[in-house]
Amino acid sequence: MKKLLQQHEFVVTIVFFLVVILIGAINPAFFSIGNIFSLLKSMIIRGILALGVLIVIISGNVDISFTAISAFAMYTTSKIMLALFPEGGLLLAFAIGGLIGLLLGSINASFVAGMKLPALIVSLGTSSAIRGFMLAFIGVKIINNLPASLIAYSRSYIAKFTDASGKIVTLPSAIIMLIAVTIIVWFILRYTMLGRGVYALGGDPVSTERAGFNIKAIQYFIYCFMGFLSGIAGVLHSVFMRNANPFDIVGTELIVIASVVLGGASITGGKGTVYGTLLGVAFTVLIENSLIIIGVPSYWQKVVIGLIIVVSTAASALREKFAKLEIS
């Protein structure tokens, strides 16, 4: 039991369900299928980004440029699709978005792996450069006439109900993408040499190199994969919003990183799980999207979100400290 309690994910799971029960007790409408579908939908984009961030954080680094990459890929993909393939399909859009993200991610990779610079500093620069380049050379106008294939995808669902009040609730098909990314990341981290390398890199880079891992290759993979996921998430964002606004997405990086840390990933590297990350994402989405339901007035919503992030991250940091004390 004590061992179980020391596991971060277990504690967060319990707190998560306590909060769920509390919110549900205040307003039973929380448990409606509509609300649960809505929460799941909100988890999709944040979840995909968070799984990429998880890998970066496990490797002992922090990347904050992923939202800029995401916005860039979203906006540029929409422009390319409209100009060249207005009738183009969904797969093409995601392929273009993913490729753009991957290329931008490789810029980060070349700095981090090639010049051995800390990713936080590199990504501070690249995020501003990528965003600036987009606004200066690609455009600032919101695109409201997305290709038909994307609009159609925004309407597609895998489950649909009509509730008592006549409200239609759907679970978007895009949830499959989150599931797919989850499985891929889980598989990589758990069953491949690459995944072992990522953990090892976060634990101790020098030993990792001596153990025969190709650190450069691992880092190239990490940042290109992060870029790829950002691109996919960006295109999904335009699907959900049915427009491409170049000013969107950027600004959400902190809540994504907070979700990952909340889920037990250690900011110093070497630690973190897919389950914890998804739980962290569910937690932040739950808090952000339940304040109206439990009746917190607008004036207080930001305060509550801020407090919860501080308390939860502080709690996990403190627990780590105590755990170390106990061992020594």
Add this chain to the structure above:
Amino acid sequence: MKRRILLGMLLAMMVVGLVSAQTATTASKKFTIATVVKVDGIAWFDRMREGVVKFGKDTGNTTFLLGPAKADAAEQVKIIEGLIAQKVDAICVVPFSPEALEPVLKKARDAGIIVISHEATNQQNIDYDIEAFVNEEYGAHMMDNLAKFMNYEGEYANFVGSLTSKSHNQWMDGAEARQKEKYPKMKLVSRRNEEYDDQNIAYQKTKELLTKYPNLKGILGSASTTAPGAGLAVEEAGLQNKVSVVGTSLVSSSGQYLKSGAVKMIFFWDPADAGYVMNKMALTLLTGGKITDGMNLGVKGYEKIKRDPQNPKVFYGQAWVDVTPANMNQYNF
């Protein structure tokens, strides 16, 4: 090489400036009126340029619109400095930061240049300021329309971009006061939700509101992002016939929801008209005329401008534009 091209361009600009200043003085009764906006290249001010250019064509004067590449007070100051040096006859300005422009506008007026501002009721160094409408009246107007769609009864919620955004909160002050006074059967169940000018947040919060208040019948938005965000949530829920979304927005962002019926009506003021009347006021003063209470500036919504009782430099129109699916095709921004 590059430097030489740049130098050449600068020289050319100076020559053009001199020549245009010269023509302005030699040919009598031909004036040069410059309009300076917050930022150039966005749809809103592109539309304003149409009004400014039209005024030039209508009256035979030289009119043009300038703005910095990014919204920045210092850049605006530089542009106005340039215009003073060029000796334009009048400057119309939409300030990014009214306080930051005071010194340069004083300089302009000292040089005998007429200065007209827009969206800046607290600007000091101006001849006059023209506003599209009194904010509270605009809010009340939006409420009248929401009430009509809701059949004058039921629960509604309202949004602001941010609780610190002055104009949004004045609109909602006016709207809430009107509802209390004239529509007692309506009930505000969720007050001033913030959406930070972000369509995604408007969408999320609307979904939550629909969950919490199953009898919700109306949503009133302030920022241009509320109507499309709330419209998307309503459309996804298939509640177009039950929930009415209205609010400030633009056809470019809300058009698809107007068409689908998820947004019933949007409101804005036409920047082309605002540009036109600023120039008109400037020309009136240049030709020795006066700006008076109740004056007709010859543009719809500005037929009877009202002077602010507290500040004699400020005038208001009633220039809101109502957009429904029937007339949405007239607006390309």
